[in-house]
Amino acid sequence: MSENSHDQEGEMNPLRNPSISHKLTAVMLFTAGIVLMLNMVVYITSDVLSYQASQQQRLQSMASILGANSTAAIQFRDADAAREILATLSTQPQVEAAIIYTLDGVPFARFLAAGNSLGQMDEFTLPDQARTINPGNSTPQGFTTWRHGPHIHLLQPISINHDRVLGSIHIIGSTKEINKRLFTLTLTALALVAATIVIAVLLSSRLQQIITKPLLNLLGTMESVARESNFSLRARHQSDDEVGKLVEGFNEMLAHVQERDKELEQHRSGLEELILLRTYELDAAINRFATVLNSIDSLIYVADMETHEVLFLNQAGKEVFGDVVGQLCWKSLQANQQGPCPFCTNDLLLDEQGQPTAPHSWETRNTITDRWYTLRDRAIPWDDGRMVRLEIANDISDLKQTQLDLQDAKERAESASQAKSEFLSRMSHEIRTPMNGIIGFTSLLRNTRLDETQADYLHTITISTKNLMAIIDDVLDFSRLESDKLTLEKIPFDLGELIDDVLMLLAPQAYAKGLELVKSIDPGVTSGLSGDPGRIRQVLLNLLGNAVKFTDQGSVVIRVEQGDAHSGGILLRITISDTGIGISEEQQQRLFQAFSQADSSITRRFGGSGLGLIIAKRLLELMGGDIRVESQAGKGSTFRISLQVDRGSLPARQITRLQGVHCLVYDHNPLIARQLIRQLQAWGAEAEQLQNPEALEQYQREDGSTLLLCGLDQQQSEELEFAQLLEQFSALDSARLVVLVNSTDNAQLQSLQQQGAALALAKVEPAASLLRKLERLLSQTGLAHEDEQNATSTHLLDNTRILLVDDNQINLMLTAALLRQHGAEVVEAKSGQEALDRYAEGAIDLIMMDMATPGISGAEVIGRLQQDSGTADFPPIIALTSKAATHQQRAFLEMGICDSLVKPFTPTELYQVIQRWMNNHA
Incomplete structure (x- = not known):
C-alpha cells in the first residue's frame, strides 16, 4: 500500500495514530457516553409519555364531569347555565378553551381562558372528529383525542344515562407544561453526562496503566534491540494475560534470532572454503563439458549476432575451419568476401520485440567444403548480457547422397511399375485377340457333328478357356487399378x-x-x-x-x-x-x-x-x-x-x-x-x-x-x-x-x-x-x-450386307463365320483404306468397325464415310473394341457409333446387338 493511501486511511480513522492510552481513554469515554445517553433518552421519553397520558386523563375527567352537569342546560336550552359550568375550568391552568355542541353540531356554549393562544374563537364549528363520535341520535361512541400544534384536543359525547346523546363537549388543553418538563429533564441529562465524562477520564487515567505499562516496557526493549542489535536482551514478564503472552513470544523470537545469528556466523566462517571448492568443481565441470563438446561430431559454434565474431568453436569445427575463435565468421569460414556467412540467419532468431524465437532448422550446402549440412540455431544470452547465435551443424552429405540414390531408385521403380501397367494395358488387345479366336471357333465347332469323346474334349477346352479368360481379366483390371487408369461410366x-x-x-x-x-x-x-x-x-x-x-x-x-x-x-x-x-x-x-x-x-x-x-x-x-x-x-x-x-x-x-x-x-x-x-x-x-x-x-x-x-x-x-x-x-x-x-x-x-x-x-x-x-x-x-x-433364328440376317473391318485375320474369320452362319453377306476389310474402298462398291446395311485399324484409324474411317455419304439413311455402326477402351463409350456416341462389342464376345452377344440395331434401322 502506498504512503498516500496510508495518509488517507489515517485521516478517515482518527484513532489510528494516537497512543494506546489515548485510545483506551477515548474508547471508555465513548462507551460510557453512549450508554448514559441511551439511558437518558429512554428515561426522558418515558417520563414525557407518562405526563402526557396523565394530562389526557385529567382532561377526560373534566369532560365527563362538565358533560354530566350540562345535560339539563342543553335540554332546556339554557346557554348561560352552560357557560357558568364551563367557567369552572378557569381554575385549571392547562385548559385554554372548552365548547359545548348541540346534537346537530352547532356551538351551544363556550369558555376561553385568559391569555390563551387561540384568539377570540368567534366562529368555532363542530370539528370533523365530532362527526365520527356523534353521528346523529345514536348511542354514545366514546371520546377521542388529537394534537394540533401546541394543543391537545379532547372530544366527548354528552348523554343521559349513557343512553341518549344530547351533544358533545370539546376541551382544548395546552402542551406548555409538557414542553417545560421536557426542557428540565434534558438539562438534567446533559449535566449528568458531563459529570460522567469527567469521572471516566479520571478513572481511565489510573486504570489504563494496567495495560499500557507492560506494553511500554516491551516497546522500550524492542527499541533497545533495534538500536544496539543486541539479541541477548529480554523483555520483563509481568502478567499471564495477552500482553504477557506477547512478551513471551517476543522473548522467544529474540532467542531464535540469537541462535540463527550464531549459526550464520559459523556458516560465514566456512563459506570461503566452500566457494573455493565450488569454483574448483565448476572448473572441472567446464572442462568435462568442453571435452564432451569437442568429442561430438557435430559442428558447434557461437557467434555474436551483430559483429558475427566467432566466440566459441568446438574441435569438430576447428578440424574443418581451423581455430578461428575471435575472427569474423564469414572470414573464418572462407566464404564470399562480399557477403556474410551463409549460415547466418539472424532475421529468423529474434521476433519483432527482439526476443528469441523457437529453434530454427534448415539444410544448406557449403560451397567451400562442398558438403551438405543440417543446421539448428537459436538466439541465447551470453555471459555479458548480449545476444549470441548458437549453431549446431551436422554433416549429412552421406545421408543426402543416400536419399538421392533412394529417390533415383524410387523413380526407376515407379517408372518400371508404370511401364508394366502400361504394358499390361496395351497387351489387353493382343491377349484378347487369340482368346477371342479360341472361344469363337470353339463355339462354331460345338455346332458340328462330334462323337461323345470329342464333345467331352470340347467341353473341357471351353471351361479351361473361360477360366483362363477370368484370370486374364483379373490381372488386367488389377493393373489398371494400380496405374489409376480405370475410369467409371455413367x-x-x-x-x-x-x-x-x-x-x-x-x-x-x-x-x-x-x-x-x-x-x-x-x-x-x-x-x-x-x-x-x-x-x-x-x-x-x-x-x-x-x-x-x-x-x-x-x-x-x-x-x-x-x-x-x-x-x-x-x-x-x-x-x-x-x-x-x-x-x-x-x-x-x-x-x-x-x-x-x-x-x-x-x-x-x-x-x-x-x-x-x-x-x-x-x-x-x-x-x-x-x-x-x-x-x-x-x-x-x-x-x-x-x-x-x-x-x-x-x-x-x-x-x-x-x-x-x-x-x-x-x-x-x-x-x-x-x-x-x-x-x-x-x-x-x-x-x-x-x-x-x-x-x-x-x-x-x-x-x-x-x-x-x-x-x-x-x-x-x-x-x-x-x-x-x-x-x-x-x-x-x-x-x-x-x-x-x-x-x-x-x-x-x-x-x-x-x-x-x-x-x-x-x-x-x-x-x-x-x-x-x-x-x-x-x-x-x-x-x-x-x-x-x-x-428361324438361324436366318435372322438373311439379305443383310455387313461391312466387317478388323486387322486381325483370326478375328475377321471368326466374326465373318458367325455372321454367315445366320445368313448374312459379309464384306471383309483388313484396314481403314480397304474399308473405304469396300464401302464404295455397294450398299451396306451394317458396319462393324475395329477401332484400332492400322493406317487410317476406325474413327477417321467413320468420319470420312459420314462426310461422303451424308447422314441420311447411313447404316448403323457397331464398334469392335477391347475392354481397355470401354471408357470411350461417350466418344463413340458422339462419332455416330450406335453400339459397341467388347472382345472377346460370345455369339449370343453378337446376334443380340446386331438384331437390336437392324430392327431399329428397319
Missing part, C-alpha cells in the same frame, strides 16, 4: 436386370450342386439408376461366384436395399449371404490382399487368381462405397457392400401388363415366394401366397385364379410330388400351372411341360423373360411363337 441401367443376368450365368453351377439361388429386392430400387453397370456386374459376379464356389449345400441369397438418398444420388446396400465353408478371423485379416486367398489350399481346390476381392474392393471405393465381411469358419459368410449411384435421366419403368390377373404363388422358401409376389404386383397382378400345396384345395370352389406359380427343387420335380400337385391342380379349370425349378436343363424343363405343366422355367428366369412368357401363356399362344422364332 449410363442408365436396371439393377434388377443386371442381377438376373448374373444369377442366370451362375445358375448351372449352383443347381448342379443342389444350391438354392435367392434374391430379395426392395420394390422400386433397381430401375431408373445411372452408373457403371459393367463394373457393378463384375463385383456381383465375383461375390456371388465365390459364394456358389465355396458352398456345397444350402443357399446363396442376395438382398438389395436402398440406403440414404442424397442430392441426385442413391446409396445402395447389397448383402450376399451363403451357407458355405465360412472364413475364420485370422483368414479375414488377409482376405482383401492382392494375390492371396483365405487359405492357400483354396487355390489348389477351387482355383482363382486371388485378385477378385481386392478388385471388387477397389471398384466399390471408386463408386463411393465399401465392403465388409461377417463370417465364422464352417457357418457361412455374409458380404455387405454399399455403392453410390446416380438417378438416371429416364424415370423408373412402371409395367402393368398383368393388370387384373390373379396369381397363386407357392415355394418352400418364403424369400423366393415373397420376391415373386412383389414382382407380380409390380406388373399389376393380384398375387397371393400359398403356405403349402394342400392350401390349394380351398381355391377349388372359387373362380378367377388365372395362374398358379409353383416353386419346386430338383428332387420335388423328379418324384411323385409333382404328380400329386398336378392331381390337385386338375380341379382348377381356369388356371394354368407354371413350374419354377432349380434347373436350367432344357430337357428337364420340357419333361415337366410334357407331364402337364403349362410352362416350366428356372427359378432365376430373368424378370423380362418371365413377363414375356407369362403374357404369351395368358394369350393362349403358349410358347409356340417362341419356338417358331428359335427355329
